[in-house]
Amino acid sequence: MKWCAGLTLVAATVLGWMHFAGLLGLETFRTAFLVASALWFVLAFLAQRDKTGGISN
């Protein structure tokens, strides 16, 4: 799950690159980035559910 979540962030960065390279129009890029972001939050929260412990500050 953690890796799947990470992939959405990689995809979001690649989308920025594709817009820069002229392969994606501005509106398509913005919509796709929003979708990738939403996916990141869903998957990252699912991955975080089992995580425990840490350094107390």
Place this chain on the structure above:
Amino acid sequence: MASRLADLAARMDSINEFDREPVAESQLQGGARFASLFAGEHVAATEFVIGAFFVIHGVAARDLIWGLLLGNLLAVLSWALVCAPIAVRTRLTLYWYLRRIAGPGFMAIYNVANAALYCILAGAMISVSASAIGDWIGLPPTPLDAVLPSSAGWVAIALVLGALFTVLAILGFSSVARFAAVAAPWILVVFVAGALATLPKLGVATDFSNLWEVLSTRVWNGVPVDGQERYGFWQILFFAWFCNLAMHIGLSDMALFRYAKRPWYGLFTATGVYPGHFLAWLCSGIMVAAIGREMTPGRMAYEALGVAGVLAVTLAGWTTANPTLYRAGLAIQAVTPNWPRWKITLWVGFVTTILACFPVFFLKLLDYVALYGLILMPVGAVVFTEHWIIPRMGIETDPAERKGLVVSWPALAVWVGTLALAWALPFHLFYRWLPCWVFAIVFYAVLRRWSR
């Protein structure tokens, strides 16, 4: 006065009771843990503002890159050579170590100062979020020299957001903290993708052949916006070095490094400062250049990424304000007898929300960051001297604990004296902390020798 301070100190001790003992060997953490801990630490709402301000202050591209590379290196070395070694040797938080050195009354004063500074910082974060929404709904941009709110709309947004952040903090700091941990890597991606998507607007060719030319003529061109002071290499270097001064030289991060197996784990802070205080600042600079160098974080992010950009600035403000509200509440808990946690958070949130209505705190963020570090730095200097220099002078350490003092007057005199010197020094604000730190060390050593 002394009995009042002793009373406050007793309450603070009970709040921090669970941290009283040095960290046990079995609780120590490895380097990988620290590398991941710091990775998301320095990507916050402030990055949208700070990187943009460097463009507004007319920094040249070469000065910016070298200044940030070296300034961040000095910050990392400050963690590794000043903060982490003391934390690893004592295994204590700054709170308990300083209590031994300067006394519980001194800690009470330090906590109140810390709480006030945290409230202003959280207010600035709420202002950043408010500006993002204000820009999005079409409120006029706030002038760079504004102190008071520019419109009733701005005040309304700041009040609503401040109230919302406070209520969410009351309902659960830890839930928001978990959300912040998830949001941090995404916010870094927002910076990178936003800057990439902005490059075509600035005229960068897809093969990057003219990248340096565009960056050095259209982004960091060495020309400040009208009325703004021009910053050069040294201002950038010092800013990158001191922007976390309270954490490294001020020793607040002893709370983290007391868990480190080795002092050199301080070097792992590089995993946070270079993405946050180098990459993110460069990216926000690129984004602000594309909107005509206006300090409007929301518009800047919207132009680059659309609604996701506005959400990113708003969420970044929220997730940064949340732990700041928590720390302010914790610091102020000592002077609010028998108040439940929600009531403290409510009052801290109320003060912070009022401060957020004044855009001056985020428009003068660079100066505020400098002042914040400067005010807390002398306390770090006192602890540094007591730990490394006083034993070598043949003087017994931890005077407050040994003598049962409520306040160590040498420590208090050094704090006040150093701030007075900082106020009087005829240097740029960014440079004052370094001579003042040296002064604080020498002054404290002299006072300790004299009061022996």
